[in-house]
Amino acid sequence: MSDHALVCRLRTLIAVEPGLGYRALHARLKEDPEFPNVGLKRVQSALQQAREVQDDLAGPVDQQQQHQQQQDQLGSPPIDTGGQEGLAEEWHLQLPGAPTAQELQGWRCRGKHFEIKGSCLTLAVIPGRGKGYLAAKSIKKGDILLIETAFCSSTLGPSEFIDMAIQCNRAEDAAFFRDEVMSLTCGASQHHALEDILQNNVYQCSRDCEYSALFVATARFNHACCPNAFVDSTRALAVVRALGDISEGEEVLTSYVPVSDVLEARQSKLATKGFLCACSRCQEEALASPCFLVPCRCGNFQFSMQDDSLPLQECVGCGSPYDRAKSVLNFAEVQQANEFMRTPAAAQSDTRHLVQNLSPLRDLLAVGAQDGAPPANTESIQLLNSLANCHRFCAVHLTGQHHTTAMGEFFACKAQLMHAYELIHGRNTTQRDLSYLINLHRLLNDELAQPSHAILELWKQKLLDACMLQFGQPLLPPGVSADLSK
Ligand SMILES: [Zn+2]
Ligand SMILES: [Zn+2]
Numbered sequence: 001m002s003d004h005a006l007v008c009r010l011r012t013l014i015a016v017e018p019g020l021g022y023r024a025l026h027a028r029l030k031e032d033p034e035f036p037n038v039g040l041k042r043v044q045s046a047l048q049q050a051r052e053v054q055d056d057l058a059g060p061v062d063q064q065q066q067h068q069q070q071q072d073q074l075g076s077p078p079i080d081t082g083g084q085e086g087l088a089e090e091w092h093l094q095l096p097g098a099p100t101a102q103e104l105q106g107w108r109c110r111g112k113h114f115e116i117k118g119s120c121l122t123l124a125v126i127p128g129r130g131k132g133y134l135a136a137k138s139i140k141k142g143d144i145l146l147i148e149t150a151f152c153s154s155t156l157g158p159s160e161f162i163d164m165a166i167q168c169n170r171a172e173d174a175a176f177f178r179d180e181v182m183s184l185t186c187g188a189s190q191h192h193a194l195e196d197i198l199q200n201n202v203y204q205c206s207r208d209c210e211y212s213a214l215f216v217a218t219a220r221f222n223h224a225c226c227p228n229a230f231v232d233s234t235r236a237l238a239v240v241r242a243l244g245d246i247s248e249g250e251e252v253l254t255s256y257v258p259v260s261d262v263l264e265a266r267q268s269k270l271a272t273k274g275f276l277c278a279c280s281r282c283q284e285e286a287l288a289s290p291c292f293l294v295p296c297r298c299g300n301f302q303f304s305m306q307d308d309s310l311p312l313q314e315c316v317g318c319g320s321p322y323d324r325a326k327s328v329l330n331f332a333e334v335q336q337a338n339e340f341m342r343t344p345a346a347a348q349s350d351t352r353h354l355v356q357n358l359s360p361l362r363d364l365l366a367v368g369a370q371d372g373a374p375p376a377n378t379e380s381i382q383l384l385n386s387l388a389n390c391h392r393f394c395a396v397h398l399t400g401q402h403h404t405t406a407m408g409e410f411f412a413c414k415a416q417l418m419h420a421y422e423l424i425h426g427r428n429t430t431q432r433d434l435s436y437l438i439n440l441h442r443l444l445n446d447e448l449a450q451p452s453h454a455i456l457e458l459w460k461q462k463l464l465d466a467c468m469l470q471f472g473q474p475l476l477p478p479g480v481s482a483d484l485s486k
Helices: 003-016 022-031 040-058 063-073 085-089 101-110 160-169 174-181 194-201 263-271 280-287 324-341 344-348 351-364 378-397 400-423 434-444 455-471
Strands: 114-116 121-125 131-135 144-149 152-155 203-205 208-214 229-233 237-242 251-254 293-295 302-304 312-314 321-323
Touching: 003 022, 003 040, 022 040, 022 101, 101 144, 152 160, 160 194, 203 229, 229 251, 229 455, 263 280, 302 324, 321 324, 324 344, 324 351, 324 378, 351 378, 351 400, 378 400, 400 434, 400 455, 434 455
Parallel strands: none
Antiparallel strands: 114 144, 121 131, 131 251, 144 237, 152 208, 203 208, 229 237, 293 302, 312 321
16 A cells, blocks of 8 residues: 555545544545555545645635644644544434445445435436436335435535536546536536536535535436425435325426525526426416415415406305405505514514504415415515514513413414415425425424424424425434534
């Protein structure tokens, strides 16, 4: 074993996982058939050389590396982790349903990058959409479809794609890079340059929110705003799960954008990837935007507040009338209230007065409100959020029965809000965006919550169901949000 080989291997390891310390790297190398007996001291000095080479290529070191270098120069780290440091740092290799670290090591030795579980997917030419995956057999909700190791990854930021391009050019598996990475689509760009390919195929990692990564086989899923599969990923690994039952021959689709975005927001994000989405949801929403639907009191029909809809409408189920002009006026009141809440005057107002002013508007957003305002609208969600915050502020400053009442109102507002939030995910997918799940998690962990709040049980169940479906575990992974992982 030459020092050169050791330095090369270390360079690859730190390029993929820049945060690894020398102890973790030592543990990693000892698992490698090429370096079974490497000593800690040799790893330390080779690491210094590897970093010097990397700095020459990548420019100034970031703070984390600087810190690590200082630590390395000092010898052992200030806190002795008893050799457990490596284990703690490998959390991003431990996704539910994924192979063990040892099995993944075997993948790497054999040049294997991904596995399609039970041959459940076939890559096929989809008319008008390039290549995509079809279900090769019938798939059950929650099934794991694909497991893949990251080809490259980086912390999010301005040098993200440059970092990844450097990793690609240094990749051990040059054949996979040439044949698979370079054949990925490059969106709007005509140049087919590596950086365009990366821009078009790299996504933020679902449970490692400060990182993005390239998963080559996973990148070949086509997009739909009503996806039937979800990509759960860290900087190192991706696991793709079915969000519902999928019949043989049906296309398996993931969403490249948050599904709770409205039509215009989704379309403009997708335009940067060079296409105009024409999925069933986009077609449906172009005809009748869910942002302007007002539910009838019977729960079986929705009126439309959209400009081109009839001024007077009648429910086909229960015959209730709807006056669009009145509905528009009610919605304008919601918008005005939101505008006021953004002014300094609102911040100086007595919270009890704000509650008095906002509460009647909340009733306009309830199911069954006569000529109400559309609930699945960002303005409506904003109003409910402001009112909920006012109630919570009151609860903090009150005691006894007044406190209990204010908290009851807070949860009632949030219940209405979370329902509206669900509606904006569209009705043809079970995917729930991370922002929604983080909101549920925060509500469940509200320090003022009492077991008597019945809504908590429902939310607990919703969070559990969504986490099992998307992450294969009952709890929200800490890495989905920076403030949850602290
Ligand atoms: Zn779409
Ligand atoms: Zn009705």
